[in-house]
Amino acid sequence: MKRLSRFFLNARIGFFLAIRQLSRASLWTNGLIVFVMVLTFLNLVVVSGILVGLIQGSVDDTRKQFTADVVVSTLPDKKYIENSQNILGILDTIPEIESYTARYSEGASLEANYLTRRDKDKPDIAGTDLIGVNPVAEDAVTDLSSLVVEGSYLSPGDVDQILVGSFLLAQYNPVEAPGFEALENVGVGTKIRLKVGEVTREVTVKGIVDTKVDEVSRRVYMVDTQVRSFIGRTDGNVDQVSIRLKDGVDPAVVRDEILRSGVGNDAKVQTFEDALPQFLKDIIATFGLLGSVFSSVGLVVSSITIFIVIFINALTRRKFIGILKGIGVTGRAIEFSYVFQSIFYAVIGSVIGLLLLYLVLVPAIAANPIDFPFSDGILVAPLGETFARIGLLVFATLIAGYIPARMIVQKNTLNSILGRN
Amino acid sequence: MITVTGLKRSFKTAAGETHVLKGIDFSAESGEFVAVMGRSGAGKSTFLYQISLLDEPNEGSIVIDGRDALSMSAEEKTRYRLNTFGFVFQDYALLPELTALENVALPLLMQGLQRATAYEKALDALVRVRLDHRSGNVPSQLSGGEQQRVAIARAVSHNPAILFADEPTANLDNESSLAVLAIFEELHEAGQTIIMVTHEEEFAAAAKRLVKIDDGRVIYDGPMTLVRTK
Numbered sequence: 001m002k003r004l005s006r007f008f009l010n011a012r013i014g015f016f017l018a019i020r021q022l023s024r025a026s027l028w029t030n031g032l033i034v035f036v037m038v039l040t041f042l043n044l045v046v047v048s049g050i051l052v053g054l055i056q057g058s059v060d061d062t063r064k065q066f067t068a069d070v071v072v073s074t075l076p077d078k079k080y081i082e083n084s085q086n087i088l089g090i091l092d093t094i095p096e097i098e099s100y101t102a103r104y105s106e107g108a109s110l111e112a113n114y115l116t117r118r119d120k121d122k123p124d125i126a127g128t129d130l131i132g133v134n135p136v137a138e139d140a141v142t143d144l145s146s147l148v149v150e151g152s153y154l155s156p157g158d159v160d161q162i163l164v165g166s167f168l169l170a171q172y173n174p175v176e177a178p179g180f181e182a183l184e185n186v187g188v189g190t191k192i193r194l195k196v197g198e199v200t201r202e203v204t205v206k207g208i209v210d211t212k213v214d215e216v217s218r219r220v221y222m223v224d225t226q227v228r229s230f231i232g233r234t235d236g237n238v239d240q241v242s243i244r245l246k247d248g249v250d251p252a253v254v255r256d257e258i259l260r261s262g263v264g265n266d267a268k269v270q271t272f273e274d275a276l277p278q279f280l281k282d283i284i285a286t287f288g289l290l291g292s293v294f295s296s297v298g299l300v301v302s303s304i305t306i307f308i309v310i311f312i313n314a315l316t317r318r319k320f321i322g323i324l325k326g327i328g329v330t331g332r333a334i335e336f337s338y339v340f341q342s343i344f345y346a347v348i349g350s351v352i353g354l355l356l357l358y359l360v361l362v363p364a365i366a367a368n369p370i371d372f373p374f375s376d377g378i379l380v381a382p383l384g385e386t387f388a389r390i391g392l393l394v395f396a397t398l399i400a401g402y403i404p405a406r407m408i409v410q411k412n413t414l415n416s417i418l419g420r421n
Numbered sequence: 422m423i424t425v426t427g428l429k430r431s432f433k434t435a436a437g438e439t440h441v442l443k444g445i446d447f448s449a450e451s452g453e454f455v456a457v458m459g460r461s462g463a464g465k466s467t468f469l470y471q472i473s474l475l476d477e478p479n480e481g482s483i484v485i486d487g488r489d490a491l492s493m494s495a496e497e498k499t500r501y502r503l504n505t506f507g508f509v510f511q512d513y514a515l516l517p518e519l520t521a522l523e524n525v526a527l528p529l530l531m532q533g534l535q536r537a538t539a540y541e542k543a544l545d546a547l548v549r550v551r552l553d554h555r556s557g558n559v560p561s562q563l564s565g566g567e568q569q570r571v572a573i574a575r576a577v578s579h580n581p582a583i584l585f586a587d588e589p590t591a592n593l594d595n596e597s598s599l600a601v602l603a604i605f606e607e608l609h610e611a612g613q614t615i616i617m618v619t620h621e622e623e624f625a626a627a628a629k630r631l632v633k634i635d636d637g638r639v640i641y642d643g644p645m646t647l648v649r650t651k
Contacts, residue, residue, distance in 0.1 A: 009533055012530070013531055016530060024559070326508055326510075328503020328504070396648075
């Protein structure tokens with residue numbers, strides 16, 4: 001009990017001394033230390049947040065532009081989703097579903113410049129997937145029309161009109177690599193040959209779709225009724241259904257609801273997360289690990305910074321520390337004062353960092369994603385993780401403040417007062 | 422009250438070991454005002470640091486109120502200094518970021534007093550040194566004499582059994598020195614035990630007893646009046 005009350009007394013005196021030192025210290029000194037702490041905080045959160053966000057941006061775009069929230073696709077041993085019309089009927093009954101788009105998909109090839117090609121020239125051919133969509137339904141789910149950068153979007157009555165993904169066009173994707181095929185001199189209005197199996201049709205490019213989501217930009221889109229007749233599928237069975245849910249609905253809940261309806265016998269039902277390729281999941285985990293490594297380095301650097309700041313502060317105030325001990329202030333109370341000062345710097349730095357992060361950086365980067373070659377990077381900073389990092393920062397700072405204070409406090413009282421070594 | 426026997430203190434330097442105190446015997450009773458004098462380097466300040474438990478002698482014993490002070494741990498010594506001693510240093514030794522009132526209140530707060538009580542007692546102490554009107558000023562806003570008076574207020578605010586003063590007037594002009602000395606006399610008249618190191622005879626004259634140290638030994642210990650007569 002006596003020890004506890006002595007502990008609180010020391011803490012009280014330490015707090016008293018810390019507050020006086022902080023409030024009467026140079027504004028520049030305090031500002032500089034807080035500035036370092038803000039940078040440290042941002043280093044802890046933003047570096048890993050950008051690394052994770054680099055992939056998360058890609059995942060988010062894939063969800064928004066391709067898979068939507070829940071995706072129903074062909075079973076591995078089937079050519080398409082059997083009983084598709086029944087499944088679509090089931091989807092119509094689920095109230096959590098905002099909209100869905102059913103897609104036909106077939107391997108195809110495109111040939112351009114066939115009219116000007118000489119006999120010995122290599123044909124200008126690129127392999128692709130032909131996707132048949134209801135333009136209105138597709139747009140409601142994936143906002144595909146917003147990705148059209150040249151020409152215009154499909155209309156339900158379009159005949160022999162296609163949207164071409166930019167990945168297939170040399171002017172958008174001028175990569176020269178063995179095996180890589182991109183069509184030359186193709187723009188809006190260009191006629192190209194579309195071949196599915198043995199059937200070839202001449203179609204006109206109505207628009208060009210450009211996005212960093214490969215599943216969208218390396219495909220060709222056509223109105224579903226046209227594709228059905230093109231590939232000879234008259235039974236109405238589709239290859240994929242992407243489902244957009246109402247706000248706040250958990251995709252896993254709807255996935256399970258669909259599966260309970262027996263859809264699993266005819267199709268694979270996945271949330272967008274389930275549908276992520278394994279390599280992407282591995283990259284996310286790797287980048288998360290890298291972020292943690294960078295954060296740890298940042299934490300060590302910040303701890304050393306605080307250690308140096310407190311050490312220099314305590315060293316220059318060694319005489320006063322000696323006087324404090326001389327007049328009866330305990331070493332523990334003096335150590336408390338430095339620990340409180342360290343915590344103050346860490347907390348103020350973190351609070352300013354938090355405000356900067358959530359009021360400026362996250363919204364700004366969300367509005368203007370970082371233009372990485374393969375994704376629009378965002379800043380991922382979940383509140384829980386951020387607070388965990390703040391906890392780490394405060395703890396590391398506390399230790400970094402305590403050690404130098406203890407080192408100075410341990411010195412001989414009289415030597416400290418007289419400035420002797 | 423305080424009894425010192427065979428006190429020795431030496432320091433190791435590059436030139437070898439320097440023996441500053443070579444065996445001092447000394448005692449003081451409650452209510453005494455003792456001036457410790459000697460030429461520069463005689464060992465008077467070192468003597469004060471030993472008996473005020475700021476430093477540890479190589480040999481000898483210090484008994485305060487029947488307790489062997491040298492057997493105390495560092496923490497016990499700190500607590501003992503807090504509760505039993507008051508210090509006035511040559512260079513005032515005030516904490517620059519604390520106001521006069523806060524400087525004086527600090528030992529009281531460390532004793533566990535509530536803030537209001539501590540500040541009230543601190544203000545009383547400032548009244549005693551006639552500086553209550555400067556209670557809100559930080560040391561840099563006070564003159565040397567005022568700072569030393571604040572230091573005295575801090576030293577006596579918690580009614581210590583012994584007040585130690587190390588050359589309290591050395592850095593002051595004549596007028597401030599006289600003011601400080603007047604305060605010491607008032608404190609002594611009120612029953613305060615004072616042990617003061619000084620090299621200025623006119624200020625030492627305020628004390629009732631003189632201890633003269635030379636070359637680490639006491640060469641005179643007796644009433645101040647005898648020295649004056651001599």
